[in-house]
């Protein structure tokens with residue numbers, strides 16, 4: 001039974017599939033104090049939050065079994081993603097479900113700002129009739145500058161176009177083609193800043209976008225500009241905004257998000273030019289249901305080891321590629337586990353080489369699987385999320401390469417392990433109808449099914465060597481299921497690869513190594 005902890009309010013309808021899942025126990029506890037959260041998260045298999053719960057490194061540390069953190073929404077700045085990655089916890093979000101709601105909210109703020117709707121409402125309910133004080137501006141023919149033309153920025157642009165605004169946008173990933181499709185003019189950040197009557201930000205909050213709009217940016221804006229932030233508090237420098245409104249540079253600001261939330265008695269609220277909402281962009285019934293459905297589905301997939309799509313700390317793999325790579329997954333994992341067990345000494349480098357038909361695909365996901373297979377020999381909590389991180393952290397170099405030559409096979413995956421003592425190379429393939437096979441160990445060609453208990457013996461090719469190994473194993477009640485022998489030259493160095501029916505003890509390994517013709521014996525468990 002999986003325990004799923006939900007710590008922010010989530011649409012009940014949206015979480016129905018979690019609530020009805022026979023293998024899931026849902027625990028919903030909102031407004032938890034930090035100490036309570038640390039206790040509740042300890043036994044959770046998954047944690048679902050919105051933007052309120054702060055999933056900090058100590059929360060992640062306290063979670064003994066956590067496999068996934070789900071964010072019912074887009075921004076994951078309330079989650080310590082690097083800390084989750086280091087622990088192998090998948091972080092998923094629900095990026096699509098609240099796009100329309102947030103774009104509509106931003107548009108509502110844009111019109112409210114242009115026409116002083118919140119201020120004039122406050123005035124009229126005070127019994128006043130101040131028509132001259134609340135003269136607004138039209139949107140028609142004005143320039144709207146959008147910083148960040150992602151999902152929300154693009155939806156907002158469409159709405160602004162319908163109101164006959166000129167839309168200019170800056171986004172480092174914006175192509176001319178997409179700009180044309182969305183109906184905006186692609187511009188530089190500086191052009192947007194200098195030419196717009198309204199400027200709205202729709203980027204994530206990152207090191208690069210913190211204070212993207214600062215005092216310097218305000219100074220370059222048109223006099224009487226109006227600015228909006230319905231993305232993340234901190235993208236606009238609130239102190240600089242306050243000053244720019246005081247000097248008259250900025251005629252108005254609409255804010256849905258704040259550097260600190262809740263903002264309390266924020267100095268900006270003392271300025272009549274500022275209108276604000278309490279982080280309501282995604283607060284519609286539709287958006288809350290959408291994000292709850294999406295995140296619930298993702299969490300169920302992760303817990304049940306099924307494919308999922310919106311991982312924040314894993315590169316997304318298109319469904320078509322996932323399908324193509326699926327058959328190679330077992331081979332990749334077994335090769336990683338096999339190769340590491342043939343190595344000895346301190347691990348320095350893992351080289352993953354694919355050849356043949358695999359060179360035509362993006363095989364990065366297979367590399368993660370190989371790494372996971374290899375590192376799990378040393379480390380207990382390693383998975384596809386944490387494997388590259390853990391390798392890097394331990395100073396293990398990971399090299400990926402593609403070569404065209406596949407030595408008569410349709411494809412090959414080679415895993416090279418370099419330690420401070422030696423280098424080994426193991427190659428495998430997927431044989432049609434037969435499944436994964438190890439076809440080469442260092443310079444020796446073999447045909448080994450990678451599963452169960454294996455014995456890899458390096459020996460001198462002498463008459464009787466095989467028999468003596470068989471006798472010793474028999475005397476220790478170890479049954480040999482299959483056996484392969486590989487050699488380069490008659491009487492030279494050779495290897496035996498045996499499948500045995502039970503694990504080999506240290507004592508038995510030593511006994512085998514005492515034989516004259518044996519160089520070394522490695523027990524491999526797959």
Ligand SMILES: NC(=O)c1ccc[n+]([C@@H]2O[C@H](COP(=O)([O-])OP(=O)(O)OC[C@H]3O[C@@H](n4cnc5c(N)ncnc54)[C@H](O)[C@@H]3O)[C@@H](O)[C@H]2O)c1
Nearest residue numbers: 074075102148149150151152171202203204230231281282
């Ligand atoms: N107010 C709310 O309730 C609410 C609701 C949903 C989303 N959001 C926030 O809105 C923002 C946008 O969400 P989205 O779903 O459109 O995200 P998105 O990922 O689709 O779009 C973000 C865009 O910002 C661009 N970008 C990144 N750095 C930039 C920079 N320095 N300059 C210009 N562009 C840059 C990216 O290339 C991307 O296209 C996020 O911060 C999200 O957290 C707020």
Ligand SMILES: O=C(O)CC[C@@H](O)C(=O)O
Nearest residue numbers: 050051073074075282283
């Ligand atoms: O949970 C919310 O209501 C806010 C969500 C929003 O900020 C987001 O980033 O998706």
